[in-house]
Amino acid sequence: MNSKWMCASALMLVAACGSEKGSGSAGAAGTTPAASAASGADLTGAGATFPYPIYSKWFSEYATATGVKINYQSIGSGGGIRQLTEKTVDFGASDAPMGDDELAKVSAPVMHFPTVLGAVCITYNLPDVAAPLKLSGPVIAGIYQGTIKKWNAPEIRALNAGVKLPDTDILVVHRSDGSGTTYIFSDYLAAVSPDWAKAPGKGKELQWPVGIGGKGNEGVAGQIKQTPGAIGYVELAYAKQNSLPVASVKNADGQSVAPTVESVTAAAAGVAQHLAPNSDYRVSIVNAPGATAYPISSFTYLLVYTTEPDATKGKKLVDFLRWMYTTGEPEAPALDYAPLPPSLITRLTARLDSIQVGPAHS
Amino acid sequence: MSDVISRAVTPTTSPREPAASHAAATAIAASAGTGGEDVPPSAIQGSAIGDRIYSTLIWAFAVCVPILLALIAIEIFVAGWPALHQFGFKFLTSSAWDPVHGQFGAAPAIYGTLVSSVIALLLATPLAIGVSVFLSEFAPPWLRQPVAFFVDLLAAIPSVVYGLWGIFVLLPVLRLGVMPFLQQTLHLKVIPLFAGPAYGPSMLGAGLILAIMVLPYIASVSREVLIAVPRAQREAALALGATKWEMIWGAVLPFAKSGIIGGIILGLGRALGETMAVTMVIGNRAQISASLFAPGYTMASLIANEFSEASGDLHLSALMAVGFVLFVITIIVNAVARWLVWSVSRGAEGSA
Numbered sequence: 001m002n003s004k005w006m007c008a009s010a011l012m013l014v015a016a017c018g019s020e021k022g023s024g025s026a027g028a029a030g031t032t033p034a035a036s037a038a039s040g041a042d043l044t045g046a047g048a049t050f051p052y053p054i055y056s057k058w059f060s061e062y063a064t065a066t067g068v069k070i071n072y073q074s075i076g077s078g079g080g081i082r083q084l085t086e087k088t089v090d091f092g093a094s095d096a097p098m099g100d101d102e103l104a105k106v107s108a109p110v111m112h113f114p115t116v117l118g119a120v121c122i123t124y125n126l127p128d129v130a131a132p133l134k135l136s137g138p139v140i141a142g143i144y145q146g147t148i149k150k151w152n153a154p155e156i157r158a159l160n161a162g163v164k165l166p167d168t169d170i171l172v173v174h175r176s177d178g179s180g181t182t183y184i185f186s187d188y189l190a191a192v193s194p195d196w197a198k199a200p201g202k203g204k205e206l207q208w209p210v211g212i213g214g215k216g217n218e219g220v221a222g223q224i225k226q227t228p229g230a231i232g233y234v235e236l237a238y239a240k241q242n243s244l245p246v247a248s249v250k251n252a253d254g255q256s257v258a259p260t261v262e263s264v265t266a267a268a269a270g271v272a273q274h275l276a277p278n279s280d281y282r283v284s285i286v287n288a289p290g291a292t293a294y295p296i297s298s299f300t301y302l303l304v305y306t307t308e309p310d311a312t313k314g315k316k317l318v319d320f321l322r323w324m325y326t327t328g329e330p331e332a333p334a335l336d337y338a339p340l341p342p343s344l345i346t347r348l349t350a351r352l353d354s355i356q357v358g359p360a361h362s
Numbered sequence: 363m364s365d366v367i368s369r370a371v372t373p374t375t376s377p378r379e380p381a382a383s384h385a386a387a388t389a390i391a392a393s394a395g396t397g398g399e400d401v402p403p404s405a406i407q408g409s410a411i412g413d414r415i416y417s418t419l420i421w422a423f424a425v426c427v428p429i430l431l432a433l434i435a436i437e438i439f440v441a442g443w444p445a446l447h448q449f450g451f452k453f454l455t456s457s458a459w460d461p462v463h464g465q466f467g468a469a470p471a472i473y474g475t476l477v478s479s480v481i482a483l484l485l486a487t488p489l490a491i492g493v494s495v496f497l498s499e500f501a502p503p504w505l506r507q508p509v510a511f512f513v514d515l516l517a518a519i520p521s522v523v524y525g526l527w528g529i530f531v532l533l534p535v536l537r538l539g540v541m542p543f544l545q546q547t548l549h550l551k552v553i554p555l556f557a558g559p560a561y562g563p564s565m566l567g568a569g570l571i572l573a574i575m576v577l578p579y580i581a582s583v584s585r586e587v588l589i590a591v592p593r594a595q596r597e598a599a600l601a602l603g604a605t606k607w608e609m610i611w612g613a614v615l616p617f618a619k620s621g622i623i624g625g626i627i628l629g630l631g632r633a634l635g636e637t638m639a640v641t642m643v644i645g646n647r648a649q650i651s652a653s654l655f656a657p658g659y660t661m662a663s664l665i666a667n668e669f670s671e672a673s674g675d676l677h678l679s680a681l682m683a684v685g686f687v688l689f690v691i692t693i694i695v696n697a698v699a700r701w702l703v704w705s706v707s708r709g710a711e712g713s714a
Contacts, residue, residue: 076670101674171561176646176663178461178671200462204671207460212563212657213646215667222529227537227561 041071042316047080047093050118050180050235051300054337055093058328066323068316077180078204084110084303090313092303095180096187096204097282109306111355112281113321113348114299116329117338119236119264120185121296122247125224126151128166132258134159136250137192137287137295143170143231144189145196146210151229159250166229173223173232176213178204184298185233188286192295233296236264237336251295252287263294264338272344281348297338307356314357325349435689442683445676453683459648459664461673466680468687470648474565474658475688478640479633481569481654482576487626489573490580498588499610510585517578525642528571533562533643536570541655554652563645566654571639576629583625587618620707627699634692637662661688 052074059070075083077094084092085106097112122135139155142148148155152165175182183204190197200206214220217238224230224244236259239246248256257263270290271283287295302321308314325345332339340348439446445466446453456467493513497506541560550556591614599613600606615622637660645657646667661684672678 078671078673169559171559176641177667178669178673180671200460203462204673205461205668205677207458207462207465207648211647212561213667214563215641215646219529219642223563226529226534 041069043068043070043090043313043320044072045070045080045091045093045302046073046075046083046089047303048077048095048180048300049074050095051093051116051337053237054116054332054335057331057335058324061328061331062320062323065327066319068320070320076178078178080303087309090310091317093301094303095298095300096183097299097301098303108309110303111306111351112301112303113351114268114281114340114344115302115324116300116332117264117268117285117297117340118180118184118300119259119267119294119297119338120181120188120233121236121239121244121259122231122233122249123221123224123239123244124231124247125228125245126166127228129163131160131163132245133163133247134250134256135247137188140249141189141193141196144172144174144209144211146172159256168229171227171230172208172211173214173220173227173230174206174208174211175216175220175233177215179216180204180298180300181217181233181235182206184286184296187284187298188296191284191287236261236338240336249295251291251293252289253291253293255291257292257294259294259296261333261336261338263292264297265341266290267293267295267297268299268338268344269293269341272341272347275347304355306354311357314355318352318355318357321352322349325352435686438682438686438689442679442681442686445680445683446686448676449680453680454687457648457650461668461677464674464676466676466683468661468664468680468684470650471659471661471664471684472687472691473650474568474644475634475660475662475691477565478568478572478644478658478660479630481565482572482633483626483630485569485573486577486580486629490577490625490629491584491622493577493581494584494588495610495615497585498591499606499614510582513578513581515578516574517582521575521636521639522642524571524575524639528567528639528643532570533567536560536564536567537562541566555654558651558653558655560655561645561657563643563657564653564655565644565651565658568640568644568658568660569654571643572633572636575636575639576632579632580622580625580629583628584618584622587621587625588614590621591617620703623699623703623706627696627703630695630699631692634688634695635662637666641666661685661691 052072055072055074059072063069072093077096080089080092080094081098081102083089085102087107092110093115095118098110103110122133122140124133126133135156136159139148139159142155149170150167151170152167157163157165183202186196186200186202186206190202200208212223214223214232217234220232221234221238221242221244224232234244238244239259246259248258251257251267267285267288267290270288270293271285274289275281275283281299281301283299285297285299288297304317304321308317325340325348329339329345449456449466453466453468454472455469456465457469458465458467459470460466493509497510501509537560541556541562544556545551545560595613595617596609599609604612640660641663644660644663646659646663647657648659648664649656651658665681665685665688668677669681672681
């Protein structure tokens, strides 16, 4: 009798576990906006980690100025796109533009708004080389494909006349975690090297032909600092804040350009000249034209629904974007982010009008 | 227990006949566990219902654990099914992990997980048993507590701190000291195990970090087990003329064998699943290399690295499938280890 009773209660418990799990996941999907309202935020967003420092500065200043609170979770670009697709956030953020297949999965049209610019720096550890190293796209591709193995290889010497390069092996370091930084880096290499475009190609994670993986910018930089002869790539902001040695890279116009906030903005300006008036801004700005353009640069985006499902929130979001382009943008260089060129800001501000703020529900 | 209850019950229930009631109360307390002779029937009824609720609750808790485990396994399997279905057995044997072109094979990660854990156990087990034998048999009492405390403290250090220590201390020592010493001074370069360029991040680095991390688990379990070996066992061995060393080797360690193996299993479980520290020192390279100096990958690192930015459903599914494989391998390793403990303890009984 006793054991029968226990069996029954155990079964009930199983059922409870099962149903709780089911309703739990449904509840999580459905209640996120309510939860964010309860926590006092007017808008919720999620996505890229790379622009998080500037975004959080903007959101906090915007809250002080207007009282509109924006809650942003830097869970990674992939997670931001997933949450936007599931409609659990009011806006997403991504370092790489959404692909056509990803856009097709969202039940509503999505617009890409570039916010600031990112760039990837090539950093290295050559204790006896004082002058900044000069590299070109094909040489970087060769190093990362394992075809250029020594620091004094003729290809590297040709770019660095008068610099005494050591006869040591190059240790290639790359990111091991999926990241927008890897995406920009491989996007550039695919643009300048047809071999690279075939394999490994471009993506947030790659099958690297050579090298060792470090987790995060700090993992890559730490490995390079420890190992003479190492080369790797990190974000511009990270390289500047940690005073890492960075290489100049030969751009599309044949000029060697060092990564700076100005040269990255110049890359965006170079691309902006050729953008169609109805561009969706899902464009790569690697290997951009312009004598002063740094070639390994990229937009980072906020992703918003073209037709805002909630009029109140939609209006708040558009207001914020307008504030961001006028008041927020000039603050970017202080945090080592490259601001958008003025020509683009004018166009993007005008583009805000095409966001449809739908009928109010609440 | 029953004695405590009877003593508590005796004075209140029948103070006039202490001796007789004491015996009766002891009997009741021993059989029922609660109550006394003058307790009304309704109270007994109530406590029986309480008992039943209590035992049901305990049953429910106990049943919950396997159900939870099964649910987790099913969830991971369902999420990983598209990748497992598409690549089939090749998922376990292929070395290609190419998210850009949608090719996924987990062989390097499976290999790396097993090899780094084995290195960790090979290094940590002798050290841990040595520490616990010293603490239980040799250490003067004033030293015992502090040393045990410091060994246990190793378990309290967060794994990311181990990882940082690995990057900034262990890897440079390996790159500048240990690896050149093995390769050049000892001329072990010719052995594939120690061949190749020595950059630091390597399978050896991961194994060493893991060894330090699993050491406290094996050591503290072994110490407890060794302390629990009956004094008579030791005295009997000494009485037969054994030296201290013979006593430990012949009488104490065999007695504690199954417990020590249990500790090793605990350490192995930790080593298989460790993520952060390993990711920081292993080099994260999806390759199978005979050399311990070459970088590698583990399943846990692979998931930690790529999950948050996984591009596409197949990639996500492949990572889930890796999680499922890790789950299954952990279960298999634990089952084998349990069988080992069982056969060892049976063997010990048989010989005794």
